Amino acid sequence: MTAPALATRRYGLGAGLAGAALNYFKYWMLAAAVLCFAVPLLIAQYAGIELSAWYYAVNAGKWFTAFVGGGFVFTLLPQMIAAGLTRRELAAAMGVFGVLWSLALGAVGLAGLFAERAYYGAFGWSQGIDATSGIAPIGSAADTAAFAAYLPLLFLAYFAAGTVIGVASYRWEHAGWLLLVPVLPVVFGLDVALYSTEPVGPGWIGFLGRFIDEWGRGPLAAAIVLATAVLAVAARRLLIDVPLRSKQA
Amino acid sequence: MSLSVTLRDVSLRYGAEAALTGIDLDLEAGKIYGLLGRNGAGKTSLLSLVAAFRKPSTGRILVGGEPVWENASVVSRVALIREGGDFDDTETVKATIESGSIRPSFDTEYAYKLADRFELPLKKRVSALSRGKRSVLAAVCGLAARADLTMFDEVHLGMDAPTRDAFYKELLAEYLERPHTVVLSTHLIDEVANYLEEVVIVDRGRILQHADIEAFQGMGATLTGPAAAVDALGLDALAEQRLGGTKSITVASALDADTRERAAAAGIEIGPVGLQDLFIHLTDPNRNGA
Numbered sequence: 261m262t263a264p265a266l267a268t269r270r271y272g273l274g275a276g277l278a279g280a281a282l283n284y285f286k287y288w289m290l291a292a293a294v295l296c297f298a299v300p301l302l303i304a305q306y307a308g309i310e311l312s313a314w315y316y317a318v319n320a321g322k323w324f325t326a327f328v329g330g331g332f333v334f335t336l337l338p339q340m341i342a343a344g345l346t347r348r349e350l351a352a353a354m355g356v357f358g359v360l361w362s363l364a365l366g367a368v369g370l371a372g373l374f375a376e377r378a379y380y381g382a383f384g385w386s387q388g389i390d391a392t393s394g395i396a397p398i399g400s401a402a403d404t405a406a407f408a409a410y411l412p413l414l415f416l417a418y419f420a421a422g423t424v425i426g427v428a429s430y431r432w433e434h435a436g437w438l439l440l441v442p443v444l445p446v447v448f449g450l451d452v453a454l455y456s457t458e459p460v461g462p463g464w465i466g467f468l469g470r471f472i473d474e475w476g477r478g479p480l481a482a483a484i485v486l487a488t489a490v491l492a493v494a495a496r497r498l499l500i501d502v503p504l505r506s507k508q509a
Numbered sequence: 510m511s512l513s514v515t516l517r518d519v520s521l522r523y524g525a526e527a528a529l530t531g532i533d534l535d536l537e538a539g540k541i542y543g544l545l546g547r548n549g550a551g552k553t554s555l556l557s558l559v560a561a562f563r564k565p566s567t568g569r570i571l572v573g574g575e576p577v578w579e580n581a582s583v584v585s586r587v588a589l590i591r592e593g594g595d596f597d598d599t600e601t602v603k604a605t606i607e608s609g610s611i612r613p614s615f616d617t618e619y620a621y622k623l624a625d626r627f628e629l630p631l632k633k634r635v636s637a638l639s640r641g642k643r644s645v646l647a648a649v650c651g652l653a654a655r656a657d658l659t660m661f662d663e664v665h666l667g668m669d670a671p672t673r674d675a676f677y678k679e680l681l682a683e684y685l686e687r688p689h690t691v692v693l694s695t696h697l698i699d700e701v702a703n704y705l706e707e708v709v710i711v712d713r714g715r716i717l718q719h720a721d722i723e724a725f726q727g728m729g730a731t732l733t734g735p736a737a738a739v740d741a742l743g744l745d746a747l748a749e750q751r752l753g754g755t756k757s758i759t760v761a762s763a764l765d766a767d768t769r770e771r772a773a774a775a776g777i778e779i780g781p782v783g784l785q786d787l788f789i790h791l792t793d794p795n796r797n798g799a
Contacts, residue, residue: 266581266613273611335597341562342595344585344612344656500579504562504595506553 270349274356277336281328281357282364288324289368292317296372297379309385310395314376318369318411322418322451325365329358329419330426333495337430338504351496358419358492366412373408377401391456392473407455410481414451417484420491421447427498433505446487454480511538511690512573512586512658514559519568521554528554529714532568536692541684541704543722543784544694546711547792552694553591555711556660559692560589572658585613588656592663594647598636602629602646609650620653623679627672640667648676652683660692673697677704698785708784712792722784729782729790730764733757738775742768747790748783759786 296313303309333354340350373387377398380387387404388397398404421443428436445468452469454477472480514536521529529551536542546552557563558570561577561584570576572583596605606624609615624631627645630638638646644667651661661680665673681704684691693701708725710718718725729747732739736756746758759782764772772779 266585269611269613335599338595339597339608340611342560342589342591343609344587344654346561346579346581346584348579349581501564503564504557506557 270345270352271356273340273345273349274353275360277332277353277357278360278364281332281361285328292320293372296376300380300385304383304385309380309383310388312373312376312380312387312389312398314369314372315389315398317372321365321369322414325361325415326418326422326425328361329354329422330424330429331422332357333423333426333499334430337427337499337502341504347500347502351499354423354495354499355492358416358423362412362415362419365415366408369411369415370405370408373398373404374401377404389455393456396456410454410477410484413481413484413488414454417447417450417488417491420488420495423495424491424498427495427502430505431498431502443491447491450480450484450487454484510573510657511688512583513538513571513690514658515569515571515574516555516558517569517571519558519565519570521551521558521563522566527714529558529565532716534709534716534719536690536707536709538573538690539688540706541691541693543698543701543705543708544692544711545698545708545784545788546694550711550792551714552711553662554714556589556662556692556694559658560584560587560660562589586657587660588612588651588654588658589660589662590647590651590654590664592647592666593640593643594635594650594664596635596643596646599634601632601634602638603631605635605646606631606650606653609653612654612656614655614657616653616655619655620649623649623652626679627675641669641672644668645672645676652679655683655687656689658690658692660694662694663696665695665697673700677701680704698788699783702784710788710791717791725784725787726781727763729759729761729787731757731759731780731782731786732772732777733780734772734775734777738772738777741775742772742777744768748786759783761787761790 296317300309300313337350341347377387386397388395398407424443425437425439428439430436444465448466449468452466453473453475456473514534516532516534519529519532520527532555544552544556558565559572559577561579564578570578572587575583577583577587602624606620607617609620610617627649629642629646629649635643635646644664647664651659651664665676668676680691695701702722705722707719707721709716732742733755736751736754739756739758744758744760747761749756749758761782764779769779
């Protein structure tokens with residue numbers, strides 16, 4: 261590998277990780293899609309359909325994304341450093357990975373919402389979300405697009421949150437996971453506030469969202485960008501001088 | 510191109526505990542070094558610093574004349590292989606080998622050739638490998654890294670004797686084909702002694718000795734002959750063996766001319782000291798000045 265290739269391998273690694281992760285989890289996503297389209301059909305035999313099943317899948321995907329960010333960095337850190345990568349290169353690779361993964365899942369989320377919209381429309385069902393003020397239909401095609409437009413950003417926020425916790429857990433073997441305490445309520449709260457709803461997960465974690473859900477989507481999106489940037493910087497800072505653990509005999 | 514290693518006043522602390530103190534060390538490029546030390550002496554800590562697995566508490570570490578810490582052009586040419594390897598246990602052997610290609614010099618074809626030779630099951634998950642096979646996988650990845658500075662930290666401990674022998678031979682063949690700097694950290698001293706050009710002994714976080722192998726062998730001697738004659742020399746033996754009327758002793762000091770003459774006259778054969786015996790003597794906690 262020449263010097264220029266060495267200088268850019270971090271980006272190739274990040275893209276490779278995103279591709280490998282999407283390939284690895286493609287059947288999980290396919291299974292989620294099948295469930296989201298099959299379950300409403302079953303429920304419709306007994307009750308009316310008012311809620312978007314896909315929205316629940318997308319929300320589960322956010323938690324899953326946090327696990328992917330945290331799990332990958334926790335696992336890759338010793339492996340990649342031992343393979344001659346610097347911590348800075350790994351941090352950059354994780355950044356590329358997070359952005360590509362979030363864009364891809366955002367696109368899957370958007371496509372699923374539109375497919376579901378057509379599917380629900382064919383059966384005359386209502387595609388809504390369980391908002392704090394009751395069940396709220398997502399709305400027109402433009403509303404659906406606007407609704408889904410924030411998904412890549414939210415996936416990225418969850419990815420950054422998971423990565424911070426993953427690096428911290430490697431760095432401080434017994435205490436790193438405690439970063440869950442400040443990180444999760446912030447990210448979950450912003451998610452709660454953005455959609456004025458409770459994403460899948462323990463509702464009490466998103467209590468911070470109750471104080472800011474009147475801000476409107478623009479300021480909230482800006483707050484999510486800021487939170488994501490802070491989390492990315494924190495993850496990089498924790499990673500940049502982390503020692504590799506001693507091997508257990 | 511081989512890489513040299515320079516450490517200047519390097520120390521490493523784990524909290525309040527000093528793992529290494531005041532380390533000054535120069536390793537020339539293109540040689541095979543043995544890194545010896547008792548358990549907890551600081552061998553792994555020292556190698557971890559050279560490979561930038563850890564940052565030193567104080568001091569300077571240069572590899573190939575450049576600082577090693579977070580230096581992509583240097584660390585990409587340095588391989589530290591720890592016992593058991595730094596692998597993702599959920600991956601297959603094949604995926605683990607292929608992940609090595611992040612290193613510019615990694616030779617995947619050679620890795621598969623070695624995997625075949627050492628009978629590594631490519632489809633098996635790393636977590637399902639025996640300790641021995643895991644050691645082999647680590648060694649394969651280390652050899653195939655084709656790094657300019659390759660350090661094996663007790664990698665061969667899990668291997669059985671024939672596999673270790675094959676590993677040493679492959680290591681030597683690779684070294685002859687592509688001269689580079691090799692550091693072997695091991696407790697199996699006598700097994701590797703013939704491959705080493707220089708030896709570094711670490712003891713209680715400090716460099717105790719660093720010399721070429723001949724200098725070490727000249728630090729003592731082995732005397733073998735009739736037991737009574739050997740005893741009559743009155744030497745302080747580090748180790749001794751007896752078989753019938755024949756006795757062999759190891760001494761940790763160079764023999765003076767008079768002793769050599771008396772030994773020769775008594776039919777005693779004088780040979781070089783075993784590195785392991787010397788190591789045991791030098792790192793004896795009860796030894797003055799150690």
